[in-house]
Amino acid sequence: MRQDEKTATRPAKTSVLRYLWYRSHREARDDAEAGRSIEMPTRSSLHPLQQVLRRLMLALGVLVLTTLIVYADHSGYNDNSDGTVTFLDSAYYATVTLSTTGYGDITPASDGARLVNIFVITPLRVVFLIILVGTTLEALTERTRQQVRVHRWRSRIRDHIVVVGYGTKGRHAVRTLIGQGVDKARIVVVDSQRKAVTAAGDDGLVSISGDATRSETLLKAEAQTASRVIVAPQRDDTAALITLTVRQLNRHATIVAAAREDENVPLLRQSGADTVVTSSSSAGRLLGVSMVSPVVARTLEDLMTLGAGLDLVERPVTQAEAGKNPRDCTELVMAVVRDRKVLDYSDDQVGTLRPGDRVVTVRHVVVETEE
Structure with missing residues (x-):
């Protein structure tokens, strides 16, 4: 009976060994294929x-x-x-x-x-x-x-940020993330232009060359384990396809997409984007404000530029602020986030600040000048 049990376990052991060999062989093949499209940050400063x-x-x-x-x-x-x-x-x-x-x-x-x-x-x-x-x-x-x-990077990267498109919008998004304290190692750039991929690598970012509308490219960026995805290509139809592909791979990631035209915002939301930023209409509104009041336009530009002058910051309510009216805080409170709802500081529902609330404040940043 014992001899039969040993004989019966041999096929199972053989199957496990074959599976482990197949898995290691597949990972090595995937790493070799990814190595041709993934560009790691250069460690040496010399060409x-x-x-x-x-x-x-x-x-x-x-x-x-x-x-x-x-x-x-x-x-x-x-x-x-x-x-x-x-x-x-x-x-x-x-x-x-x-x-x-x-x-x-x-x-x-x-x-x-x-x-x-x-x-x-x-x-x-x-x-x-x-x-x-x-x-x-x-x-x-x-x-x-x-x-x-x-291989080492793919085995360790989790809860990172994927930025699709390293043009003007993508570069400024990355700079803002870094200015907010996000480590460069947690940012992955995907772009179809080889020149943009090289520029991202020179900036110290992991970059991937490929078409982001294809799931194979996004899998190389480990989009299935990312916590946030920024979609900033040149065309709105491309942005919709990328957003749809990302949402199919990752149901829980926060997707922020950029659109050129307002009419394409519903399409991007239906594709799975949590937030859609319209670049052309935003620029048009800023142009209109500049004509009416250049001072207001400069103030808005200052608020949108991180690390200089005034910054908009979202942060949790401190213990000292709990129980106070938003107007009594040391920093200027613009909005309160409570139970996933954004309330204006003057909204009657706000009342006093509670533990667990988050506030959007205006913070003055002192710019250090080189002597």
Whole structure:
């Protein structure tokens, strides 16, 4: 009976091992595919061409140093052609020695020259080869390192923010998020333009190149585990498709979409957007206010620009503020959020502030000037 039980468990163990092998193989394949479209933030400030040039300059420096060492003791070397070693012969000897070619036409003859070759030139040869071979190895291993970084990032990223579109709207949205204290590591940029993806990578953000209307692209951005998604493409129809795709992948994420025209706002809301910001009408209203009252327009611009002058901030009610009227707070309270309802500060339903309320206040930010 025990023998039958052991025999019966073998297929189950084999199936588990096959599943684990298939899963690891699939993850490796997905990481390799993602590594070609996901661009991680660059750690080095030098351009790859600058790195190669720097290595070549180091190799040239080792070659010049070896030449000077050989020429300083050129009398201890023997040239089979004419018996004397000139500066050109020293450079020639250093080149064939460091490159391990070694024709044998110039050889160290004295004991001092041989000791210098053992304790000085041989280590320099090793350094020279490391510099040159290191450049090749770095180029060969860059793809593997990229896949490792992508796999580590995909396994750790959770509750992050996905920004679709890194144009003017997307860049300013990212800057505002960073200004509000959001870590760059929690922001992922998706854009179909390679130039925009490169710009996001230069800004220290994880960026993905691809069509965000396709679920494969959003899955690479781990949109299914994101907490917030900002949809800011150039076209409203594209924004609607992206919003619909994001909502299918993630039912709980907060989606904020940008629309150019007011007539497309209902479509974006039906697609799953929680908040829709109309760029053209907002700009038009700001233009109209500017004509009537430029001071009011500058104040609105100041409120919308984070980190300078006046800022609109949403925060929880403090213990000291609980039980007070919004007008009695030290900061100017514009609205109160209670039970998911936004109430104007003058609304009779507000009464006094309660624990658990959130308030939208105007905060004065002191801009530090460089001396």
